[in-house]
Amino acid sequence: MLHDCAIIGGGPAGLNAALVLGRSRRNVVLFDNNRARNAVTQEAHGFMTRDGIPPAELRAIAHRELTRYPSVQFRQVTVTEVAKASENFRIRTENGDLYEARTVLLASGLKETLPDIPDIHTFYGKSLFNCPYCDGWERKDEPLVVIAENEHAFDLAKTTYQWSRSLLLCTNGHAVLTAEQKEKLASKNIRVNETRIRSLKGHEGKLQSVVFEGGEEEARTGGFVSPHWTQAAPFGEHLGCRFNEHGGIESDDFGRTNVENVFSAGDASVIIPAQLVVAAGEGSRAGIGINSLLTTVDF
Template sequence: MKKQFFDVMIIGSGPAGLNAALVLGRARKKVMVIDEGRPRNAVTHKTHGFLTRDGISPAEFRRIAKEEISVYPSVSFEADTAVSIQGTDGHFEITTEKGNSFSGKKVLFAVGMKDQPLDIPGLHAVYGKSAFVCPYCDGWELRDEQLVIINKGAEVMHFAPVISGWSNRFTICTNGPDELTDAQREELQRHQVPVFDSPIQSIESHEGIVQQVVLEDGTIIPCRGIFFKPELVTGSDLPRDIGCHITETGMVVVDDFGKTSVQGVYSAGDATTRMHQAIAAASMGAIVAAGINNELNAEVWKQND
């Protein structure tokens, strides 16, 4: 059987990858979407802030998206993990964990980010239930509740005024040295924000709802919700393997249309930005897909001159 050759191979089927597949399918491009089906947001029960889909579960979001994309027969899905990539613009080849091989003209990495292991005892049990990373996604559900913010340094000074729009009843736990300046500590004191730098001994909860945070110095902080800064890495090493420029924080460097430093390779979604929201990722997927499509069409146009 003749091996299939695709216009675009998309690695990842989160909001960015799915919206890109939709746009490219409507542009009559032959697309393969490769994804293992283990999204980072699988720990959450609901996705928020996405117009017409507010409160939908990540699994249901993907089901509806794939159902809509299925109208466009040029888009295919493969439930697998891409493990290697080679080639150059016009002819890339991707090999998967199951031993499959796919070839295509362009590559779009929509690989997102993934969490490093959570090293605070008890945090895993509440993550996605009463402990979250983004107040724009989950702040409404914890409005006016007693919260614990686990963060330190300059990021605390950004996060504190942001979270105050949802609740002014919060305590900061830096889980070790606070990395704050004297001026920053004084600012938090003026706003009556307690700060504890003792390491966290455990997070105690019941059926996923946090009850209290226990520090190593014996301090007990009752709370009903947690916001914390996760340690993230790019969802796949393939962008680095193919030679894409990567920032010190692990993000893929792209231009306004998702072009990486490697000709023919694009990236979109959480792997390219710190704006980790489903609607932002979907928007970027659509924009990058249009850029890819324009490039493909221009190449064919020039061939026919």
């Protein structure tokens, strides 16, 4: 069967694109390997009518809604290859199955690498997070730590300051702040510690303190971390898509990339995770872009 679109990735961008295309009477196959980046997240925020919902529940609701549209098919499997085959695209899965589609939407998102700190994964998603807009309200007015080893350190601390005035910025042994940035942070009473972190202390994922190599210990109840982001799948590179300076797939307002009939939406396009509602909106626009392209071709 020739599908109108193959969607790689079952996050909010891919799901919303599938919804738009299903309602447009397009034959869609959506591939999802069920390895969501936000699997550790207990609540999703900033999505109107769904504020505080567990991400897994949000996905389950989306799946139920999509069953109303029989032209949308789900495949819970990992895609291993996406290649141009004549006028269409060939999609191969890990179990050897082949699919063919007229267009492809890359919505596989990102993978994250956390700073190399012992036991940081124990706290991530419970008291340490990556997005103040998503989890800042729940941490408001607490003594927080901001952990960032990269150029985002200053901006993350500046943003987190909106939710808490008791901030400790840790660069984990990396010199990433300018003298001007340090001066500005000091003017806001945001303390900076550039010493390497030896360990994080706490109980059942709830942070209690940060311990540095020299033995100094700072009491903190939670905070925010700046991970290193990379593409979760290599298909954009394999297909010849252009990337921006941050490593995201370049696309226009309707998700069109420089490669004919290849679209991109969600975090893979920006290389910095957005709120679920933003990714879903990008998926909607990409769905409209794909349907508009196919309508023009077929009319």
